[in-house]
Amino acid sequence: MRVRPGRGRNLLVATTVALVALTACSGRTGSPPGVAASSAPAPADTVNRALDDLERFWTATYPTISDGKPFPPIQGGFHPYTQADPPPPCGSEAGVYQPNAFYCPDGDFIAWDAEKLIPELQTNFGQLLVALVMAHEYGHAIQHRLGVTNQPTVVLEQQADCFAGAWLADALAGRSTAAGGITPAQIDSALAGMLQLRDQPGTSATSAGAHGNAFDRIRALQDGVQNGATTCAGYRADNLPITEVPFTQERDAASGGNLPYDEAVDVLVKDAAEYWSRAYPQLTGQPWKELTVQPFAPGSAPECASPDAIADGAAFYCPEGDFIAFDNEQLGPTLYDRAGDNAVGMLVGDLYARAAQHRRGQSTQGDGQLTVDCLNGSWTYDLLHRDARSQQTQLSPGDLDEAVAALLAFGRATAGTGPSGFDRIAAYRNGVLKGLSACG
Numbered sequence: 118m119r120v121r122p123g124r125g126r127n128l129l130v131a132t133t134v135a136l137v138a139l140t141a142c143s144g145r146t147g148s149p150p151g152v153a154a155s156s157a158p159a160p161a162d163t164v165n166r167a168l169d170d171l172e173r174f175w176t177a178t179y180p181t182i183s184d185g186k187p188f189p190p191i192q193g194g195f196h197p198y199t200q201a202d203p204p205p206p207c208g209s210e211a212g213v214y215q216p217n218a219f220y221c222p223d224g225d226f227i228a229w230d231a232e233k234l235i236p237e238l239q240t241n242f243g244q245l246l247v248a249l250v251m252a253h254e255y256g257h258a259i260q261h262r263l264g265v266t267n268q269p270t271v272v273l274e275q276q277a278d279c280f281a282g283a284w285l286a287d288a289l290a291g292r293s294t295a296a297g298g299i300t301p302a303q304i305d306s307a308l309a310g311m312l313q314l315r316d317q318p319g320t321s322a323t324s325a326g327a328h329g330n331a332f333d334r335i336r337a338l339q340d341g342v343q344n345g346a347t348t349c350a351g352y353r354a355d356n357l358p359i360t361e362v363p364f365t366q367e368r369d370a371a372s373g374g375n376l377p378y379d380e381a382v383d384v385l386v387k388d389a390a391e392y393w394s395r396a397y398p399q400l401t402g403q404p405w406k407e408l409t410v411q412p413f414a415p416g417s418a419p420e421c422a423s424p425d426a427i428a429d430g431a432a433f434y435c436p437e438g439d440f441i442a443f444d445n446e447q448l449g450p451t452l453y454d455r456a457g458d459n460a461v462g463m464l465v466g467d468l469y470a471r472a473a474q475h476r477r478g479q480s481t482q483g484d485g486q487l488t489v490d491c492l493n494g495s496w497t498y499d500l501l502h503r504d505a506r507s508q509q510t511q512l513s514p515g516d517l518d519e520a521v522a523a524l525l526a527f528g529r530a531t532a533g534t535g536p537s538g539f540d541r542i543a544a545y546r547n548g549v550l551k552g553l554s555a556c557g
């Protein structure tokens with residue numbers, strides 16, 4: 118939010134990992150999806166299967182985006198490296214160990230840290246993420262073959278994510294030899310892990326910090342899943358909705374630090390109430406009645422016979438009493454500490470949107486949850502489109518990433534019930550990019 122400085126990318130990593138850990142600790146997830154300790158293949162096998170499958174996929178797909186030209190296989194090979202056995206040099210850059218993965222255009226090779234990064238990603242987020250890392254690096258190789266190189270890094274990164282999404286769609290359709298029977302929980306786990314990915318020199322020659330925020334990168338991945346490689350191939354600086362860029366200037370005007378938790382909650386609740394007093398009449402033609410908010414301590418939630426609950430019951434809308442309530446001592450502060458103030462905003466926003474759905478007689482389950490997410494996103498849209506000089510609450514790009522992390526924490530698919538985090542992020546983004554009218 119406007120009153121606090123933007124977060125660095127490293128903080129995003131820390132908060133995302135922490136949120137995943139938070140989810141795991143809450144008992145909603147056990148071992149990482151897809152990683153049955155006894156039967157999981159070695160990470161090296163996961164990598165090799167993925168690379169074989171990517172070659173299959175791009176051999177079939179590349180001609181469709183290159184006027185029929187065949188796919189030139191990777192010439193420089195595939196290089197797992199360790200601290201003791203560092204990667205090959207890339208052009209004029211010496212091969213120095215770093216816990217990452219990269220594509221080197223000069224040598225046309227893909228290299229990855231086989232000692233730390235890949236095993237950790239597989240352990241923490243599952244095999245699918247390892248495959249997606251390789252798919253992303255392959256995406257840079259495709260980019261290089263297509264001659265799309267004179268674009269800002271932020272565009273190139275999103276294009277590589279989009280190409281990875283095109284491969285993911287193929288895997289979801291059951292054609293992959295590397296990943297079969299992919300579950301929504303595995304995808305959500307991989308998305309959480311994607312927020313961690315970094316590119317290092319070897320792929321990019323432009324400024325640091327221009328890789329795109331998680332909100333934009335997940336959008337690109339989903340674009341590839343939904344619309345395929347041809348759409349990805351068309352990515353250019355002038356046709357991508359990049360939320361990161363416009364805010365850098367507004368952020369210059371930002372000052373001060375983080376709002377204290379209580380004050381953040383106060384600001385968010387007031388803003389949501391003000392937003393819904395304007396939005397609900399647009400949505401329904403009816404006036405918005407003030408909504409009571411009841412913060413509570415763990416174990417002493419206000420009475421409600423049939424709460425419409427989220428976060429394992431730590432927050433809910435009560436249809437009988439027509440109020441919202443949330444755990445203001447553990448849930449709220451934990452979200453705030455680990456993910457930032459807009460993670461609390463996502464909680465408040467979900468509850469208000471949930472109330473709006475009930476009040477207009479619509480469901481909050483299944484597709485109804487996706488409408489809740491879109492409505493929540495429409496509040497974000499409103500926050501994003503305010504006059505930068507106004508005194509109202511405003512968002513920074515880091516806030517959108519906090520929203521994505523919060524949705525993954527709240528919305529991770531469990532046991533195949535309810536929409537996946539993947540679908541919830543897409544619904545939220547629809548509201549964020551298009552506003553209330555997109556939410557029906």
Ligand SMILES: [Zn+2]
Pocket residue numbers: 253254257274277316320
């Ligand atoms: Zn990249």
